[in-house]
Amino acid sequence: MQIYRNTVNGSLAEPVSSHEAYNPATGQLLGIAPESDEQDVDRAVEAAAIAQKSWAERSDQQRRDSIHEVARILEENAGYLSELITREQGKPLSGPGSIFEMQACVGWTQVPASLELEPEVVYEDDERKDTLHRVPLGVVAAIAPWNWPLMIAIWQIIPAIRMGNTVVLKPSEYTPIATLEMVRLINQALPAGVLNTVTGDGRIGSKLTHHPDISKIMFTGSETTGRRIIEASASSLSPITLELGGNDAAIVMPGTNIKNIATDLFWGAFLNMGQTCACIKRLYVHEDDYETVMTELSAIASEMKVGDGMDKSVTIGPLQNKMQFEKVRELVSDAKTSGCDIREFGEPPEKGYFMPVTLVGDIRDGQRLVDEEQFGPALPIIRYRDPEDAIESANRLEAGLGASLWADNPAEVAELAMQLEAGTVWINQHGAIHPMVPFGGNKASGYGVEFGLEGLKAVTQSRVISIKK
Secondary structure, eight states, X not given: OOBOOEEETTEEEOOXXXXXXXXXXXXXXXXXXXXXXXXXXXXXXXXXXXXXXXXXXXXXXXXXXXXXXXXXXXXXXXXXHHHHHHHHHOOOSSSSSHHHHHHHHHHHHHHHHHOOOOOEEEEEXXXXXXXXXXXXXXXXXXXXXXXXXXXXXXXXXXXXXXXXXXXXXXXOTTSOHHHHHHHHHHGGGSOTTSEEEOOOSHHHXXXXXXXXXXXXXXXXXXXXXXXXXXXXXXXXXXXXXXXXXXXXXXXXXXXXXXXXXXXXXXXXXXXXXXXXXXXXXXXXXXXXXXXXHHHHHHHHHTTOOBSOTTSTTOOBOOOSSHHHHHHHHXXXXXXXXXXXXXXXXXXXXXXXXXXXXXXXXXXXXXXXHHHSOOOSSEEEEEEESSHHHHHHHHHSSSEESEEEEEOSSGGGGHHHHTTSOSSEEXXXXXXXXXXXXXXXXEETTEEOOBSHHHHHHTTEEEEEEEEEO
């Protein structure tokens, strides 16, 4: 049985303890994952701090060249890593699954390496010239989630090292293996200490975020943990980028041609079995279109094969872990007890954390499945009478990551889009992120942005050089 290890200062570290990792689809043993202790965190941060100065002193082009080499390694090992993702996280190989995740890893590595962030002359007259430079922060603590374990880790790692920082990454304790293997591989392109890992539960995450030598924290995960990280940053005044999930609303405008949008609506909700922060988690449809939406989505759901994602005919895999599996089942059970219309599709295997694709109709605002982020393959579909009522419903909750409007004429809803309280509002699409487009949440979905030039700025500090002429 393979034993996986953390990478610290360019070398594989012997773990002080470990645990067995299992496939959520089959229950089979995947391997032995390491668990760090507090001394391991100190060693990883120390290695990153020592490496940071020389890494920052490299020219911008040298760092960009190294990152392009990282992209090449990811592309070369995409098959190996995508199979590990499927066995560990559960998402299928095919469709918008683990192969797709690895393609995203490559793209989100290449784009930051191609961007220019030049010094900016912010003021000049006959007497002075002021130039704004962007300089590294230092050591970045990156804490990645279990739903897109490699892709989101790349979102954190690559902009940070591109701008001259070094990184200590803690993958989720639910999905460490594929991430550790990715880090082991891409360290071939980086100097020792630039990218390090530690593993473990919240205790290790807390040690990392409280560490006095951490200069920036990047976290994707729950609101509860995010609030703890904010408290942890108070002592060091470390800046933070937080993406705390969402309960995204999608609103289908009255009279929209449902057949034209049904497939995009379906995958907007059920991408990665609904285990995506910016998935549709509440679907609002006009009362006149309700039955058509239920019929069209049911037809698509009935074609989905639920099972082990290593089978390339499978489009819907398991939930990643028992905790999430039981949470989603409880929310669906609550909706069923409340008299909602529960429509289930697919024949999930008896073994593994599988759920059928579930559409839940005859449900209202205030019910648990609507108000609590389910993060699973169960979509509440809510009737509305007036678009203004739907906007009010969408904005009612504290979550504010994404939202979407769907209409035959997109231009007609552009003004309505500005009324939705979300970091990104999509029109006739949902969750359509892009490495050049800033992405982040409003309200309780976090703060700060990632991607594009704004994402590079977020992992730097400004330094103004002011010259008297």
